[in-house]
Each structure stands twice: as C-alpha cells, then as structure tokens.
Amino acid sequence: MTTMPVVWSPETRRHEPLREVWVGVATEGTEVPARVDQIVGALSGHRLVGATPHDDDVLRRVHAPAFVDHLRTVHAAWLRGPYDELVAQSRVVPYAFPTPALTQGMAPIPAVATHARAGEYCYDTMTLVGPGTWEAARAAVDCALTAVDLVTDGARAAYALCRPPGHHATREGYGGSCYLNNAAVAATALRDAGHATVAVVDLDAHHGNGTQAIFWERPDVRYASLHVDPAAGWFPHWFGHATETGAGDGLGHNRNLPLPEGTRDDRWVDGVRTLADWATGADALVVSLGVDASADDPESPLLVTADGYHAAGQVLGALDLPTVVVQEGGYHLPSLGELVTAYLDGHAGDADR
Ligand SMILES: [Zn+2]
Secondary structure (H helix, E strand, O other): OOOOOOOOOOHHHHHOOOOEEEEEEEOOOOOOOOOHHHHHHOOOOOOEEEEOOOOOHHHHHHOOOHHHHHHHHHHHHHHOHHHHHHHHHEEEEOOOOOHHHHHHOOOOOOOHHHHHHHHHOOOOOOOOEOOOHHHHHHHHHHHHHHOOOOOOOOOOEEOOOOOOOOOOOOOEEOOEEOOHHHHHHHHHHHHHHOOOOEEEEEOOOOOOHHHHOOOOOOOOOEEEEEEEEEEHHOOOOOOOOOOOOHHHOOOOOOEEEEEEEOOOOHHHHHHHHHHHHHHOOOOOEEEEOOOOOOOOOOOOOEOHHHHHHHHHHHHHHHHOEEEEEEOOOOOOOHHHHHHHHHHHHHHOOOOOO
C-alpha cells in the first residue's frame, strides 16, 4: 500500500473555541481539538512528520500584515479589556461590523475599543478567538509550509493536517471557523518553489470564499470548488455561485460548481472529475480537503460516503501533479479519520479500500 506523508503539529490542538454564536445563540462549537486526534489516530500507518517552524514571509503576502498582527495580539488585548472580568467572557467576539451599511462610502477611522476593532477583521459571530487560537492557526500554516517542503524535496504528494481550517479566511479577515488560509499559503509557497501555475481544488462541503477572494484577480493560482449551493441558503451565502469566474487578469480562472442539498456520491464524484479536467495543465495542485460533505456530518446536507472520497482521491491523484492536500472542514468525529484516510489512499493510488 502506498502512503502519503502526514504533516501535523500538536500545537494545532491549542485552539479551543468553546462555542459559536449563531443567530444570537451560543452553541457548542464543532471545530474542536479532538478532530486532530481522530485524524492522526486513523493515519497511524502513514509517515507522520512534525511541522517545522517557518517565518512569516509567505503568510504576510497571502494576508494583509495588519490583519496578521491583529490576530496575533487581539486575545491579549481582550484580556486587558478586561472583558473576562466585565462579562465573564474570555473569547474575542465582535458585536459591530463596519460594512457598507454603516460606512456608506466614507472611510472609517479604526476603532479604539477591542470589541469594536474585532469587527474590522472578523466577518461573523461564529469564529471566536481564545488563548491558543493564534498559536494553533500559526502552527497550521507551518503544517502547510512543511508539506510544501516535502513536495519540493521530491515527495509526489503530502498531506497537511491543518487545524483550524482556513478556506473561509480572506486576505484581510477571518470567519467561518477559519483564521489563516492554509491552502492559499500552500499555493503561494508552491508558486515560490517554481511551479508556474497552481490549481486549488476545494472539496469542502462549503464554498471557500476566502481562497477565491485571495486569488480572484490572479491567473497563476486558479481556484475551483464544488459545494452545497449558497442559493439554497448555505454559508458563505454571498459567494460560491457558478457566475463567479474571477476578475481582471484572473477572469476565467475561478470555477464554482454548486450542488443541491442531498447530493450523493455519483453526482459529487462527477463534479470532482469536472474540476480535475479544469485543473489539467496546472503545474501543481492544492486540494482543500474538507470531509464535511459526508452524509454523517452535522454541518452540511450533502450525502457523500467514504467510497466517494476514495474515488475523489483517485480522480485527483490521477492528475499526477505535485500535490499538497490541506485539511479543511469535517466535524463528525467518529467518521472523520476514515473519510480522510479514504481520500488520501485514493489519491496515493490504491485501487481498493
Ligand atoms: Zn465546510
């Protein structure tokens, strides 16, 4: 059996969101540290590689440096607030957002209060920042960069067990349980390594609006995604439609394949084939491997099975490109490991599972 090296870091366990605030209600978070343990446990037959520290060079080209600095420092500012004393609340949660509804074309002056400043960088109320959030998100970036190193050093493909996930993080902000865009970091590092064009194929159940936004006007990094249709009422709501094809030099280099609720293996794998055809001609591949399209997952209405993920791995592996697979979503703890393993084994060329 062929296997793919698995890059991980125990630091990625340090992000403890505790809860998400959804339509005004605090619900238990599903993007929990146990996800890391479930996946590592299931991949014990693979070569485990510890992430090595990388500097901020790639990170600060993918994301606005002011945003990176905000994310690194906002929790300490919150503790100085002192919101923990005032409202017994140790997690950074924004309560107001300077969207066009407020600014009306005027340039807002950055807020002084930490609880207002948080709304300048976070675009929802579900993505809380706690004491270990920066350390975990930054370690996930190191996982992605270490996987790129392995591929640069000759591995055909490598898997980065990134947590928290990243594909909803935009150039200037965070949301959707994502903080730093690990897939965009991997794609940028692959470009740096000399691959002229990089295709990002996103299998997560939700559209990766952050990755799309980061490369929206770029022809050298192409983004394609299949996901539950935002027009059926699903996050990220405003993006992920088939009509979004890029702009400027990036026009025609973005491809969205929205799918109806209840989509099963056959149609989903057909969609993966369509995206694989679209990626043909690229020099390297990043796979945003969300496994929340599975039937058991609490976060999406798609009904893909482990067999479907295995088939998706075979389809994208057959492109035979230098590939970095980046973990995105997937929240059903009992099946998480099996789903990831199914994809990786399919990608590495195993005919059966
Ligand atoms: Zn998702």
